Amino acid sequence: MNYVIIGTGPAGVVAAETLRQRQPLAAITLIGDEPEPPYSRMAIPYHLIGDIAEEGTHLRKAPAHFEREHIQRIEQHVTQIQADAHQLTLANGEQLGFDKLLLATGSRAVRPPIPGMDLPGVTNCWTLADARRIIAQANQGDDVILMGAGFIGCIILEALAKRGVNLTVVEMENRMVPRMMDEQSGGLLKRWCEQQGVRVFTSTRVNSVSQDGEQLAVELDSQPMMKVDLLICATGVKPNIELAKGWLQTEHGILVNRRLQTSHPDIFAAGDVAEGRDFSTGDYSVQAIQPTAVEHGFIAATNMSGGDYLHQGSINMNVLDTMGLISASFGLWQGVENGEAATLYDPEHYRYINLQFKGDRLVGANTLGMTQHIGALRGLIQNRTRLGKWKAHLMDNPSRFMEAYLQQRVA
Amino acid sequence: MQKSLHIDPEKCTGCLQCEMACSYENEGVFNPSKSRIKVFTFHDEGRFVPYTCTQCDEAWCLQACPVDAIVLNFATGAKDILNDRCVGCKVCTIACPFGTVNYNTATGKVIKCDLCGGDPKCAEACPTSAITYVDANATGLERMRMWAAKTDTQTSAHA
Amino acid sequence: MAWTKKILRVNLTDGVIQAEPLNMEWAQQYLGQRGLATRYLVEEVDSQVDALSPENKFIMATGPLTGTMASTGGRYSCITKSPLTGAIACSNSGGFFGAEMKNAGWDMIILEGKSPTPVYLYVEDSEARLIPADDLWGKSVWATDEEIHKKHQDPQIRIACIGRAAESGNLFAAVVNDLHRAAGRSGVGTVLASKNVKAVALRGTRGVGNLKDPMRFMNATFEHKQVLAANAVTGAGLPTYGTQVLMNVINELGALPTRNMREVRFEGAHSVSGEAMHEPRASDGKKNLTRNGGCFGCTIACGRISTVDRTHFSVKDKPQYWGNSGGLEYEAAWALGPDTGVDDLDALTYVNFLCNEDGLDPISFGATVAAAMELFEDGVLTTADTGGIELKFGSAEALVQITELTARGEGFGKEIGLGSKRLCEKYGRPELSMTVKGQEFPAYDPRGIQGMGLTYATSNRGACHLRSYTVSSEVLGIPIKTDPLVTDGKPELVIAFQDATAAVDSSGLCIFTTFAWSLDNIAPQIDAACEGDWSVEKCAEVGARIWQLERDFNMRAGLTGADDTLPKRLLKDAANVGPAEGKVCDLDAMLPKYYELRGWTTDGQLTSETRQRYGLPS
DSSP states (O other): OEEEEEOOSHHHHHHHHHHHHHOTTSEEEEEESSSSSSBOGGGHHHHHHTSSOGGGGBSOOSTTHHHHTTEEEEEOOEEEEETTTTEEEETTSOEEEOSEEEEOOOEEEOOOSOTTTTSTTEEESSSHHHHHHHHHHOOTTOEEEEEOOSHHHHHHHHHHHHTTOEEEEEOSSSSSSTTTOOHHHHHHHHHHHHHTTOEEEOSOOEEEEEEETTEEEEEESSSOOEEESEEEEOSOEEEOOTTTTTTSOBSSSEEOOTTOBOSSTTEEEOGGGEEEEBTTTOOEEOOOOHHHHHHHHHHHHHHHTTOOEEEOOBOOEEEEEETTEEEEEEESTTOOTTOEEEEEEEGGGTEEEEEEEETTEEEEEEEESOOSSTHHHHHHHHTTOOOTTHHHHHHHOGGGHHHHHHHHHHO | OOEEEEEOGGGOOOOOHHHHHHHHHHHSSBOGGGOSSEEEEETTTTEEEEEOOOOOTTOHHHHHOTTSOEEEOTTTOOEEEOTTTOOOOOHHHHHOTTSOOEEETTTTEEEOOOGGGGOOHHHHHOTTSSEEEEETTSHHHHHHHHHHHHHOOSEEEOO | OOSOOEEEEEETTTTEEEEEEOOHHHHHHHOSHHHHHHHHHHHHSOTTSOTTSTTSEEEEEEOTTTTSSSTTTTOEEEEEEOTTTSSEEEEEEOTTHHHHHHHTTOSEEEEESOOSSOEEEEEETTEEEEEEOTTTTTOOHHHHHHHHHHHHTOTTOEEEEOOHHHHTTOTTBOEEETTTEEEOGGGHHHHHHHTTEEEEEEEOOSOBOOOSSHHHHHHHHHHHHHHHHHSHIIIIIHHHHGGGGHHHHHHHTTOOOBTTTTBSOOTTGGGGSTTGGGSOOTTTSOOSEEEEEOOTTOSSOOEEEEOOOTTSTTTTTOGGGSSOEEOOOHHHHHHHTTTTTOOOHHHHHHHHHHHHHHTBOHHHHHHHHHHHHHHHHTTSSOHHHHTSOOOOTTOHHHHHHHHHHHHHTOTHHHHHTTHHHHHHHHTTOGGGOOEETTEEOOSOOTTTSHHHHHHHHHOTTSSOSSSOOTHIIIIIOSSSOOOTTOOTTHHHHHHHHHHHHHHHHTTTOOGGGGGTOOHHHHHHHHHHHSSSOOOHHHHHHHHHHHHHHHHHHHHHHTOOGGGSOOOHHHHHSOBOSSTTBTOOOOGGGTHHHHHHHHTBOTTSOBOHHHHHHTTOOO
16 A cells, blocks of 8 residues: 655645554655655644754654654655556656545644735744744744734733733733633733733734834824834634645645545545544534644544544644643533523632533533643543533532533442 | 453452552552552442553554554553653543543543553552453453453444 | 741731741741640730730641651641630641642631721732632631632632631631631630631642651651551541540540530440541441541641531431531540530531531530539520520530521520530539630540640640640550559659640640651651651650640639649549549649649749749740
């Protein structure tokens, strides 16, 4: 068998390794278009701070890992796929054949359609190349705007603050991390950042950016104009579906079934690019999170190599450390119709917990300021645990979730 | 023969000697808040339940780690955290559906049970044999595997 | 080392919270916990202050072994001037609170002054703050515990707090930690209430270290845990039956004070004994005892975890009491049972729950109820006084009713809250109060155990068994068997027990280890942990110094040798049955010798030589 994987993020790498485990003799090729060994975006903030060297971001640490696994790596952009010929074309013109193909092309950072977003002082924070640029350009005393306080924005916020820049965060929505936190916890997070000396403008848009000598002039819709040395754009990401467009079924991402198979039987998709099944809703959507990418990679590879595994769906979840304040979200934290919620809110100590129930089952959760046993929230949601009398206990005090979890397992 | 921790809540008195032994081995001080094993008290039921990582086959934490910082220890079967690789991203703490990987704010790394490299101090310290380190095919492990299996809804065989 | 060497000082009057270094010179002289906190109290509080005034201070103190792996190393004590006795109060408690304080980085917390409004102290490692508690005032211990956990969203917080009893001015109110562990005696909870402090809530994540010789410490604690495990009392009796193992033993001995100490044997003793707690009940086949539980680090685990029979009259309409909670310990079972003549195990378990729920010392409470029952039987009290309660010996219904009232500080419960001395004085029958220095007796009749007579009479905190538990020697033969009916040698025995106990109470360990351990087992553990030389001799000397210092505090407070006595009933009315039949407690045969050995004058004052010998502060 000849397997080809496009994309060297977690989905691609896990898929390659899974294939190798299942098929010791198969040919496996892993193609990526960045001139780097496979690395993790999750680790970039820690590189920006200086906690780790670039090597510390690499997904696999063992020397010559891919060679030892006999996974061939190609650093080339793929320009075209000829599905019926089971063949693809690389940017250098070479042709590569495959029996089964996995599209794990991931997503890319996008910039909003605002004048001046193509200026040299504007950068994303998505790739290692971006990181190198930020390290070169965001230093002690520099004025920096971080545009977008979503997950990516927040995760690099601390790194930027620690680099000693004079930081302003601009977010167009009414709170920070709107896709992971409700108004109460998002509000606390903002207050926390401000307390740490970071200026945060929510409900604020960047109207335009223009060059002003060495600096950028940034016009905001509800604040005075600002002059900065660097603008980091973290306003969102978009699946890299170009290779699939027009001949595979796509919407926001590439459509797959529960086997992670696309509309072409020999082509699979996994990770940020795939509209996989959501555990909580049963719907198909792009989650763009690390654990989901890993699950996709494993399941897709299993099915590509003769297995027959159905994806039960991945739980949408996130954990975020914003300047030392740790937040997490699981599943349907916004709640469901006819559901019930239990929350505790202690703004003074930056603590918050929100549990969402349907009947006596947990379907979603948010936490702020908690670090212990939070994985059990995933366990409760994923097991669809019947809470029984513990539902009432949790309605009264949701912070007792670990007891509820254990009671169901060990009792 | 690989061994595993066998926990019998019926014998536990909630004294936390295990938590102290664990933290002393791993942190050099007696510090239950940093223990890899935790005893939970069910006051109403009058029960104490020691709880730690079952070293599950699925190894959700290991799979989810973006920087290869959690590895299988072939000698013990434990999933060990390599501190020099861990960046503290905490993805494993939400990925582990058992809630047994925790972030240590003091070090900026995560912590979990590593069976003390094959000589678990919690079992040694337990005065009532509520925690023992036994051959992996003993009944206790079977029970733990059942717990693990209950959580295995990630994938399922196609019927 | 082993000490964190840090004190948290909280001025409640002005809200200023400060960290200060521990006085290490004093630590070498007084070790920790009971001894060291007493040294601070003596330094900082005039013995003559009103115990409930802002001038009194309230110290929560751990020992150097608190929070370590030494077995039972989880203790802390509350040290203050007692409103019940006017003497020094030092109440020791287990559970998990003490170790949490140590883990947060504090050897002691000193509360001084008085908060203008109700507050609770919240300590998370080095962060400490006073938080308004207006919404908690008026709530029980259990409700307060729940609310604070909820507010901070942290199930791991450890809480010590007071209940409604303390708020109502009850003079024997306890500080309850971890729901059912109490610094029970001498009204320490009342002092906390007088300062408008509802609770102290702790979260410690720093860890306990600083051991002088870690390897030696780990070896020593491991070795001596084996001694506890192999011992018949600490390895089998206490885990199985708890302290309740004593109920039948002491009853057999004719030393079980019954019906306000009128008698020395209780016909219903078996029904409320440790053995009875193991017997399946008729209604649901369950035992009273669910399991035994341990305090922090305890490898004995004498704690009882019990339920009340759901069909019992006391709880049948109260499902909130159907779950498990702290069960009967011997002293509580005795005071609530034999001393009131009630032989209903479920009633006793329920009222014991209430004592924990609202912070009552069950010994003083039960003994005061017993005195009230005698007043009632004598016609001094009537249902007009009691609000309709037929307060008769043996009435479980009456016991349940009066407990509910006392716990909440309502009705006749407020009068019970005076304690037996003030209650009996108020009704003109002071001789019916079974107290020393105003504190009620525990569960050993000194007519049948003579050494306990001297123990009670000389105890620095008023009648108490835990200041020198000569029962060990006189009944159980630990470390050597002495005759309980003989007074010869008892002054020496009492002093040896008093000094050793003071040392153990200052270490962070539990006194129950001494059923198996002597200072020979304990000193090596202290020595491996703590800087300085902690030989057996030094530990005994520190114990003696602590005893003298406590005595000195009391003498300065205005107590005299005349307070070292027992109620007439024990000195004049002979035991009616059992081995001690015909005997009274012959205190006169023991006290003069005791004074002499202590280095006190014939009227019980410390001589200047004695003060000098122990280096007491002038």
